[in-house]
Amino acid sequence: MATYTLNTPLTAADTDKLRAGDVVLLNGIIYSGRDAAHKKLMELLDKGESLPFDLTGASIYYVGPSPAPPGRPIGAAGPTTSYRMDAYAPRLIGLGLKATIGKGKRSDEVKKAMAEHKAVYFGATGGAGALLSKCITASKVIAFDELGPEAVREMTVKDFPLLVINDAHGGELYAKPNLDD
Amino acid sequence: MREINGADISAAVARMCMSANTKLPDDVRRKFEEGLAGETTDAGREIFRQLLENADLAFETKLPLCQDCGLAIFYVEMGEDVCVPGGINEAITEGMVTGYKDGFLRKSSCDPLTRKNTGDNTPAIIHIDFVPGDGLKISYMAKGGGSENMSRVTMLSPSQGWEGIKKFVVQRVVEAGPNPCPPIILGIGIGGTFETAPKNAKRALLRKLDDTHPDPKVAEMEAELLAAVNKLGIGPMGLGGSYTCLGVKIAVAPCHIASLPLAVNVQCHSARHEEVEF
Ligand code: SF4
Numbered sequence: 063m064a065t066y067t068l069n070t071p072l073t074a075a076d077t078d079k080l081r082a083g084d085v086v087l088l089n090g091i092i093y094s095g096r097d098a099a100h101k102k103l104m105e106l107l108d109k110g111e112s113l114p115f116d117l118t119g120a121s122i123y124y125v126g127p128s129p130a131p132p133g134r135p136i137g138a139a140g141p142t143t144s145y146r147m148d149a150y151a152p153r154l155i156g157l158g159l160k161a162t163i164g165k166g167k168r169s170d171e172v173k174k175a176m177a178e179h180k181a182v183y184f185g186a187t188g189g190a191g192a193l194l195s196k197c198i199t200a201s202k203v204i205a206f207d208e209l210g211p212e213a214v215r216e217m218t219v220k221d222f223p224l225l226v227i228n229d230a231h232g233g234e235l236y237a238k239p240n241l242d243d
Numbered sequence: 244m245r246e247i248n249g250a251d252i253s254a255a256v257a258r259m260c261m262s263a264n265t266k267l268p269d270d271v272r273r274k275f276e277e278g279l280a281g282e283t284t285d286a287g288r289e290i291f292r293q294l295l296e297n298a299d300l301a302f303e304t305k306l307p308l309c310q311d312c313g314l315a316i317f318y319v320e321m322g323e324d325v326c327v328p329g330g331i332n333e334a335i336t337e338g339m340v341t342g343y344k345d346g347f348l349r350k351s352s353c354d355p356l357t358r359k360n361t362g363d364n365t366p367a368i369i370h371i372d373f374v375p376g377d378g379l380k381i382s383y384m385a386k387g388g389g390s391e392n393m394s395r396v397t398m399l400s401p402s403q404g405w406e407g408i409k410k411f412v413v414q415r416v417v418e419a420g421p422n423p424c425p426p427i428i429l430g431i432g433i434g435g436t437f438e439t440a441p442k443n444a445k446r447a448l449l450r451k452l453d454d455t456h457p458d459p460k461v462a463e464m465e466a467e468l469l470a471a472v473n474k475l476g477i478g479p480m481g482l483g484g485s486y487t488c489l490g491v492k493i494a495v496a497p498c499h500i501a502s503l504p505l506a507v508n509v510q511c512h513s514a515r516h517e518e519v520e521f
Contacts, residue, residue: 097358098358101358125310126310126311126349126351127310127349128306128307128310128312128347128348128349129347129348129349130347131305131306131347134306137306137307137310137347137349138301138306138307138308138309138310138349139310140309140310140311142311142388142389143388143389143392143422143423145422165389165421165422165424165480166389166420166421166422166423166481167420167421167422167481185421185480187290187293187294187297187480188309188389188424188480188511189294189297189308189309189424189511189512189513190293190294190296190297190309191297191301191306191307191308191309191310191311192297192300192301192304192306192307192308193293193296193297193300195306196300209360210350210360210362211310211349211350211351211360212360225286225482235482236420236421236481236482237476237477237478237481237482237483237484239416239417239420239475239476239477240474240475240476241417241475
């Protein structure tokens with residue numbers, strides 16, 4: 063298991079070398095988006111309109127941060143459970159999205175799309191919202207402000223600590239439950 | 244009749260919401276420390292290390308432990324000789340709204356169909372039990388969506404008994420896998436009815452992690468389930484290990500002769516709750 067420091071936007075060369083279990087320290091711009099924002103992104107795509115950010119090489123962080131207290135760029139900002147975005151992820155991956163960041167299992171459709179388009183799924187530590195917010199140095203809402211915590215934010219991250227859960231080669235890190243008795 | 248001032252209740256509830264979201268309970272912290280020393284996998288120990296660092300940081304900075312500050316759940320034991328002019332529900336709700344606003348806590352409540360955020364985390368979910376006397380005890384729990392989504396209620400057939408209960412609980416933890424932020428805590432309601440089993444299951448999560456159920460038979464059941472779940476090897480964050488579950492808390496209630504209601508409330512490691520007494 064290797065440790066990589068990567069900068070966004072990610073390229074196919076970046077994601078191709080990653081294997082499940084690798085540690086990645088991510089730097090640069092990432093975008094927040096969860097349930098309601100994804101629904102709106104799909105509506106924009108359906109209408110043939112452009113998205114609030116360029117998907118090429120982009121990383122989406124499934125997060126709804128708590129409000130920023132005075133003097134801080136953001137509140138607590140840990141991952142939300144990813145499966146709820148499984149319905150939307152393959153379409154975005156097909157359009158250039160290279161990484162999603164969250165926690166928990168992904169569907170076979172998402173894994174297939176990741177293998178096909180050389181995308182990866184990173185896990186961030188769920189419930190470590192205060193700790194993870196330390197790595198977010200700037201944040202601004204760029205779309206769907208009315209969604210409150212679910213708005214799309216452009217976030218700048220510095221050495222954001224991630225684990226490769228699903229790589230672009232079919233590898234997966236999560237432990238298989240031990241069911242033999 | 245003892246009169247308790249609504250404003251005093253609101254102020255205490257506001258403080259409790261802010262404090263519970265930034266201070267990990269001591270019993271949970273002790274389990275994290277135990278996990279840091281005793282977890283068998285490197286990845287699992289690293290998660291415990293991060294969670295302890297997160298808890299320290301949240302306490303210092305007053306950033307919430309988790310960005311999902313939950314729906315605000317209240318279990319209230321209200322003395323029959325207590326009167327709250329203006330209403331107990333109103334006093335708690337007002338305190339919750341203030342706490343979530345002033346504490347920069349996330350408001351996570353929305354319309355189920357339009358998904359529009361209610362904006363102030365209302366409604367507070369309030370369960371009131373009337374008890375003899377003139378005391379008032381309010382327990383607050385910040386219940387996140389990730390773990391709540393992995394919870395289930397089922398109506399087993401009486402013939403399935405304890406074996407059926409065990410099977411259902413273990414299967415639930417298997418299916419939940421890494422999703423509810425393990426290590427988890429399980430609140431289990433056995434018996435009761437379709438609506439009381441989940442209420443009892445969630446209330447059981449207010450118990451201390453290191454307590455022992457007063458009924459030795461139930462205590463034994465809790466230990467048996469804990470061992471069965473931890474044998475799965477899911478581990479912290481699903482990365483593998485022996486700490487999948489930190490505790491099982493069971494509440495048993497009589498049920499209909501035709502039924503065996505079972506509720507499994509999955510609680511994540513961010514087990515934020517506090518109580519206040521008047
Ligand atoms: S499951 Fe718990 S720890 Fe995980 S994100 Fe939700 S509230 Fe936070």
